[in-house]
Amino acid sequence: MAGGVGVMIRDVVKAFTAGAGRLLVLDGVSLSCRPGEFVSVLGPSGAGKTTLLRLIAGLDRPQGGEVAIVDGSRRRLDRTAIRLGMVFQEPRLLPWASLFHNVRYGLQDRAKSMSRAERERAVQEALELLGLSGFSSYLPHQVSGGMAQRAALARALVSDPDLLLLDEPLGSLDVKNRLAVQDLLDGMAGRRSCIMVTQSIDEAVYLSDRIYILSERPASVVAEIEVSLPRPRDRLSAGFARCQRRVLEALGAAPRPRRPGPDLKVEG
């Protein structure tokens, strides 16, 4: 999609009928992701983050407000006019398909303009990008949780999507892979719109142009934090720490101010 794809969410209200009554989950949430922007969403468990991503993906509809996919000049686009890459909170690989096929199923209309060999190359490249090249013929139950999650990411990326929706995509990755994938995502910043739900402040600050903090359910946006540090970001810089602190504060979990006290002793 030339000019890129953005997302505009205005005053979205979403409630579920669950159990005996009605559960209000999103209560007037507004946020936006401009074309090429990397946006993170943080908030407490059960706030409605996954629900929000599902609304954007068109898997569910809000009761109020609007969720719009827009082009570079803010004209509304049909969901079917864009290529979406999505990583669900769980890997959601098809158990009967090899990692290769699972990733290939992410190609969407990109597959149409490709020869068989080109498709295979694209899939292998995506697998390689996520460190899975040796495992393309494995079935999902034969790989670890972190590998499955990386395969889900490969599937989301293989179509070269206009918009990437990520629901805690790095949750079960080990430290090394997590840093590697963060750098992979960082490398795409500016070229691809991305909305990521995460529980990691470090990750949000490292990757995002903007961070939205949601309240407890019913969720609304309590803070919108712009991060304008140059990329790739230096985790040890003062600016990085400042951003982290602002996010912590917005989450209502700022660390206590440091008091002078005895130094921490390590015994044994």
Add this chain to the structure above:
Amino acid sequence: MNRALLPKPLGLLVPVVILFLWQGLSSRGALEPSMIPSPGTVLAAATRALRTGELARHVEISLIRVARGFLAASAAGIPAGLALGWIPSLRALLGPLLHFLRQIPPVAWIPLFIAWFGIGEGSKISVVAYAAFFPVLLNTEAAAALVSESYLELGEVYRFSRREVLTRIIVPGSLGPMFTGLRLALSNSWRALVAAEMLASASGLGYMIVLSRELVRPDVMFLGIAVMGLLGYAMDAAAVRLQKAVAPWT
């Protein structure tokens, strides 16, 4: 589903003990040979029937009948089950009729099938197919209807065509229960076939048993029963093996 394909030594223990006890009781004269012939006599009957080719002939005829009926039922039941499971309105339309039909024991149709399809192969294969059809249909239908919503969502996000939803999600997602249905169908096939052969046939294992009763040959009767059990067991084991090869994730 990690069932062993062949009986582990432990699983053979009880049958072997039973055989020994049986033989022991028989040789002491504790069992009336016209009611329960000794294993040795049954074995002798088996060698005789094998030598004359009698057993092979009946087995072959029965197997062919089971195969034809079972394959016809699967060829109809799998696509029908997928369609019913996938399309709720079709389920609403045909569900009651199918659940009515499935309650009718296949054997109850035998006289009618004979009238319709003749006393020959047609009626027997129809009974087998009838017996095999419903387990295949219902298991496939239930599985297709229950294919996880989350996989369908995946298909939505990644823009699968209807055909792709069918081939990538519904069909493979239904394979496990489909195999359960096929295995049930196989054993139902056997039951129905033997009943049909006992009622109206001049060949097959069921007929062999009826004939042995008329000829007062309990050893042959026991042989027929044992062969049915063994064949059924072998077929089921083959189905399990096939499932492991085709659908290793189930």
